Amino acid sequence: MAKSKTAFVCNECGSDYAKWQGQCNDCGAWNSLSEVRLGGPAGAGAARSGKARGGFAGTVSEARLLGEIDLEELPRFSSGAEEFDRVLGGGLVPGSAILVGGNPGAGKSTLLLQTMCHLAANMDALYITGEESLQQVAMRARRLGLATDRLRLMTETHVEAIIAAAENHRPRVLVVDSIQVVHSDDLSSAPGSVSQVRECAAFLTRFAKRTGTVLFLVGHVTKDGSLAGPKVLEHMIDCSILLEGGHDSRFRTLRGQKNRFGAVNELGVFAMTEQGLREVRNPSAIFLDRSSEPASGSAVMVVWEGTRPLLVEIQALVDASALGNPRRVAVGLEQNRLAMLLAVLHRHGGLQVGDQDVFANVVGGVKVLETSADLALLLAIVSSFRDRQLPRDMVIFGEVGLSGEIRPVPSGQERLSEAAKHGFRRAIVPKANAPRGDIRGMQVIAVSRLEEALAAVE
Incomplete structure (x- = not known):
């Protein structure tokens, strides 16, 4: 052979x-x-030999003109949770393949079980579990108080058996938990290997596209926080979302990393309770749960997450270093950007912190990926270094350039309006983001240089 x-x-x-x-x-x-x-x-x-003869065994698709393609919007249906729908781009799209990742214990299975029990009341839904027994899933559903009379549950790890069951029941929504334990008899490698994960995911995705079934694949996460398995797995699916949250926090953030049917980096916030994951409709309120005692080194910034503004507190601590090489620690921010901003602060702000340990933290476990946090971070560092409190009713945002200029950020008017709704009365913003008209009850300080921003808080 x-x-x-x-x-x-x-x-x-x-x-x-x-x-x-x-x-x-x-x-x-x-x-x-x-x-x-x-x-x-x-x-x-x-x-x-087939290519040599110039033949093709399959059916050849007919090419169509771009202008003749129907632009009618894809039909969507709700998952039952507005925060989940927001991350998905407005709801579930028939025929889409969605990869859900997260750390162990983050709540991936809980979120999908809640979603499937809700959807099963109006449509056929099938939940395939490969890591837990049927009794374990049923116990969780009973503990969460979910409706269990309509959802079909099955434990299976053979991809061929999963497809056969799906062909038989014809569900509109299918969950496979998880893709790392599913394997095919056609491959001799062990479950979880690169070849097994890739081929099984491709097999399930082809079934979803052919039948119009919404497919959820649960994926494991490696130590560095990325999805385990081959990188091509993320290219096969339509949407990749990550459920983040530590064991010491009751809040979970659902972030979209890839979405062919909506905005990327959309953020949904959930709270883990005894009844499962519950939506947080006003995330800014939980992230602004500040201490009643004023303290230096604290500032409030407005970041843009997907399609909405989010108010987040950022904290900085500057302390004399006992080491020859001072520490630079950033939690929720990019480490290299912190070092760059400290150099800008020294060159254009006249503040030397080269012999100081600098720690920066975004409260609430939020990861800030955009540059609008630059100005708020620098002012929080200055506040901690000088031990001077920033006004509690002040909000700050803006990008800081290497030459000390304050550059504008997108959606400045919407950020200011969100801050005004939460009772903030003062704002330091880039000059190009200054509102055309007055915002009721808010004093806006527009700055174009870092020196102007430092003078505004002295």
């Missing part, structure tokens, strides 16, 4: 190689190549 061919695929970028090597040439990752079994030589020879 002829030996089957193999290839080596990079788990980080999806590049493939004929032989194993220590480093991927495309992304530079070390020890990221995994062996993948390909089709046998017989199949390859048949494919080559």
Whole structure:
């Protein structure tokens, strides 16, 4: 019998190689190549002979003019949670494949079980569990007080059996928990390997596209917080969302990382309770739960998450360093950006903190990915260094350039309106973001240089 061919695929970028090597040439990752079994030589020879004859065994699709394509909006239906719908781009799209990732214990299975029990009241829904028994899932549903009389539940890890059950029941929504334990009999590798995850996900995705079924795939997360498995898995699906939240916090954030049907980096906030995950309709209120005692090093900023503004408190602590190399620690912010802003503060603000330890933290566990937090971070550092409190009714946002200029950020008017709703009466913003008209009850200080912003808080 002829030996089957193999290839080596990079788990980080999806590049493939004929032989194993220590480093991927495309992304530079070390020890990221995994062996993948390909089709046998017989199949390859048949494919080559077919190409040589110029034939094709499948059905050839007909090409259409771009202007003739119907632009009617894809029909969506709600998941039952507005925060979940927001991250998905407005609801569930038939035929879409959605990958849900998160740390162990974050609440992935709880969120999907709540969603499926709600949807099962109006449509056929099938929940496939491969990591838990039927009794474990039923116990969780009873503890959460969910309706259990309509949802179909099945424990299975063979992808062929899952597809057969889905063909039989024809659900509109299908959950596979999780993709790392699903395997195919056609592949000899172990479940969770690169080849098994890739082929099983492709098999399930093709079924979802063919039948118009909404497919949820639960994915594991590695130590660095990224989704486990081959990188090509994220390219196959339509939407990738990550459920974040530590064990010491009752709040969970659902963030979209890829979405073909909506905005990316949309944020949904949930609270973990005894009845499961509950929506937080006003996230700014929980992230602004500040101490009653005023303290230096605290500032409030307005970040833009997806399609809405979010008020978040940022804290900074500057202290004399006992080490030869002072520490620079950023939680919820980019580490390299903190070092860059400290250099700008020294050059254009006249404040030397080179011999000080600098710690920065975004309250509530939120990860700030945009540059509008630059100005608020610098003013919080100055407040801690000088031990001077910033006004509690002041909100700050703006990007800081390397030459000390304060650059504008998108949606400045909406950020100010959100701050005014929460009782803020003063704001320091980039000059280009100054509102055209007065905002009732708010004094807006527009600055164009870092020196002007520092003078405004002295």
